[in-house]
Amino acid sequence: MTDATQHSGAYVRETLAEAREAPGRFFGPIAWMRQHLFGSVIDTLLTFLGVAIIAWLAWQVIDFAFLRAVWTGENGEVCRKEGAGACWPYVEAYWKQFVYGRYPIEERWRPTLVFALFAATLVPLAIPSVPYKRLNVFLFLVAFPVVSFFLLTGGVFGLVEVETTVWGGLLVTLIVALTGIVCSLPFGILLALGRRSKLPIIRILCIVFIEFWRGVPLITVLFMASNMLPLFMPAGMEVDKLLRALIGVALFTGAYLAETIRGGLQAIPKGQYEGAMALGLGYWQMMGLIVMPQALKMVIPGIVNSFISLFKDTTLVLIVSLFDLLGMIQASLADPIWISPVTGKTGYFVAAVTFWVFCFGMSRYSQWMERRLATGHKR
Template sequence: MEQIPIADASRRFTTRVQAALFPTLAQSLVSLALLSLIGFVVYAFVDWALIRAVFSGSDGSVCRAPSAGACWPFITHKMGVFLYGRYPEAEIWRVNLTYVLALAGLTPLMLPGVPRKLLLSLYMLIVFPALAFILLRGGLLGLPLVGTELWGGLLLTLVIASVGIAASFPIGILLALARRSDLPIVRWAATGYIELVRGVPLVTVLFMASVMLPLFLPPDVTIDKLLRALVGVALFSAAYLAEVIRGGLQAIPRGQYEAADALGLGYWRKMGLVVLPQAIRIVIPGLVNSFISLFKDTSLVLIIGLFDLIGIVEQSVQADAKWFSPQTAATGYFFAGAVFWIFCFAMSRYSASLERKLENRGRS
């Protein structure tokens, strides 16, 4: 292998940078302005997060100095609340065990080359939800009952996001198929539902599920507030997923439908074995975008009294007088934003790798 001298490599790098950033006078000015802005933002963040930051202390008094930066002791002292909400400390092992069971099924399911994908899928869709419900709520197998009103923080965010994604995906597929149905009544019903739900904000759906729904129920009938929120989020997200999947169905060439009909496949086998796999492969970016949007929208449950990660951060800042300060609030919101970014970025990168793998498989 030919070795390139260091001087030549440096010269080539400089030439590429000059050609990319400073090809003309106008583009050079734009590049300099953007580089200056990026440098200013990076310096300001480093100054706030590291140089002027406070790294130790037992309350917010250490962070109230005018020159203080990020208040990291607030994060370390409140980490348990941010992760588990008001879940009883003696029962937190149940939450951790739920996370382990989820990773045990999800990790091999996402890794290529791992056998028995069907069994893993059945575990994640059937077995794990039952185990997670028993572990988190309790009341069975000798586990103390922990009401959903005590759930909060990252735990509640992950519960709403995972249940919303898992429930809305199959509903969205059925709605997309129904909207393309040859039966007018089915097509009209699906179209009406999709357009109605897409025409209102999620805040309205959550408000209706939390406040208005109990007014239509008998006085002795109550439905858990978290369950109502989960149903509202799933039905809301399903309408958007239906339109994404419908776009994939429309992109499938007519010849694929005719080939499936020529093989004598019925409607459901044709869709399940021929059409839907190709359609979902086409719309992976749109699906992941909807999942990321759903994950971020979990913060809206704060308006109905459920404290997800952002809600518990806000409550910790405002309700605890000894930690209250502008820097404490800024640090808490930065921590919540960083957690959301990590999860959303992970979903985005996984979808990109899945797209590349499917594209390479299609070429081969």
């Protein structure tokens, strides 16, 4: 060799290596695009095809919702013109019903106050840097539901009683989704722990419960909750229709969450259990302080996915005569004043955008929490 000498099985270079060009950029948007979008001929073709499809879809939405849209009018006549787009006067006329349903007009300040309290308690709870988290949790999980119940139903403190049969719109959507989320998570945790229990009776009961509820569609659960639940009540005792739906949704979602959380528990190394027991911690201390926090962090994507599915499945309450946001939109389409070829498209477009905003917000927040808690376990 001319540039290296062998010493005890190793090679030592005796001359300087030839100068080479500096390596290309490996970081930044240009390098990312080269690697992921234009790495090969097929990748390049797929990139241009994807951009073309996205551009076409975006143009269709913009053209319908803005460029050809009708912005003013007193009835559906203005939306019956050939080539008309979204009928926004119809949305303006029915917007309050989309939000409050058939809640009495003079009492709509009460659900408005509930919306404000919901935001005032949820936003500080979602921001980790905000202090007094225990107080915030108490306000959100205990005080807010109690205050909201009395505000919405009335009958106390001089408030007019409002039956749940006239609730509707976004109000019912949020009530069903929020109640299902808050109640199903702790219920799912208990089911997951019960399915891993060493006591045969508890384990079998939890397995039977989970497999039963996971084996039937939500639409069947709502029918059962609406029609069969009263059969198990004492004679003369009636259960509110909305409450029946809430119970059915919470049980259904809890069964799915139980399997998601059980997957996180199985991923925890055995050493975590042994370490907790070595410290003298009891079963519930070990689960609450050591095991469960790690398991929940690992399954954040699965939990949020269940919550998003629950939020979208709230539209099924229409089959038990509960008019959520989509139900109110469908009911408004029967109004002869606003009948037009684009009225239905506009209503469903509003529903799609509303659901997308809530679901996308939950998805982005979960991704932020994953990065903050380092649940990805990147090496």
